[in-house]
Amino acid sequence: MRRFVAGWIFCLLASGLPAVGFSQAGTASQKGAAAPVAGAAVPLEKTEWRLIRLGRAAVKGTDLQHPPEIVLDPVSHRASGSGGCNRIMGQYELKGDALTFARMASTMMACPDGTQTEQKFLKALEQVKRWKIAGRQLELMDGSGKVVLVFEVAGSGAK
Numbered sequence: 001m002r003r004f005v006a007g008w009i010f011c012l013l014a015s016g017l018p019a020v021g022f023s024q025a026g027t028a029s030q031k032g033a034a035a036p037v038a039g040a041a042v043p044l045e046k047t048e049w050r051l052i053r054l055g056r057a058a059v060k061g062t063d064l065q066h067p068p069e070i071v072l073d074p075v076s077h078r079a080s081g082s083g084g085c086n087r088i089m090g091q092y093e094l095k096g097d098a099l100t101f102a103r104m105a106s107t108m109m110a111c112p113d114g115t116q117t118e119q120k121f122l123k124a125l126e127q128v129k130r131w132k133i134a135g136r137q138l139e140l141m142d143g144s145g146k147v148v149l150v151f152e153v154a155g156s157g158a159k
Contacts, residue, residue, distance in 0.1 A: 041135050042153055044094070045074040048081075049138050049151035054120055065111055068121050069154055079104070079125075083118030085111030090125075099131040099140065124148045 051059050051068035059068060070081035072092055080089045083106050090104035104125050106118065127148050130141040140149040 041133060044099075044131060044133060044138065045072045047071065047138075048154035050154040051121060051149060052137075052152050053147075053150035054117065054124060055148060059117060065114055067154070068117065070125075070151070083121050084114035085109060085118050088118075088122065097130050097132065099128055101125045101128055121149070 048069055048071050051070075053059060065085050066082040068082055068084045070079055070088070072079050072094070074094075077091055077093065078089065079092045079101060080087070082088065086106040086109050088104060088106045091102045093100050093102070104122050106122065124140075127142040128140045129143040130145070132139045132141070136153045138151040139147045140151075142148050
């Protein structure tokens with residue numbers, strides 16, 4: 001298996017294809033997407049981001065049916081994930097360190113817990129104007145630079 005993976009990586013590098021997506025931060029490429037930056041931990045797009053802080057309040061996944069999380073798809077420019085109870089989806093626009101969400105919606109399942117967190121999560125996404133990755137955490141900020149949402153890479157185990 002190691003030989004296969006090593007061979008695949010060698011072929012990728014030898015072909016001259018850029019290794020976009022292996023690391024990136026809030027800097028713009030010519031097409032408006034985030035470009036790779038040396039030392040960045042994880043890519044913004046195609047990463048499953050689990051919500052750990054909403055405003056100043058910590059988000060405890062144990063209080064919800066599903067952990068609130070989001071994934072950004074660079075091909076369709078669609079954001080999708082979970083609000084804690086319902087599935088969420090919508091569009092996003094990424095230009096360097098500028099990030100905005102549009103037409104965010106959710107399914108309408110009845111859940112005993114988590115709907116208040118979910119509503120605050122969706123409202124906070126509407127306020128997002130900028131992003132920054134530090135290590136394995138993603139911070140989403142409003143227009144004034146105030147952090148409104150903090151995520152970690154899903155499965156990272158950090159609490």
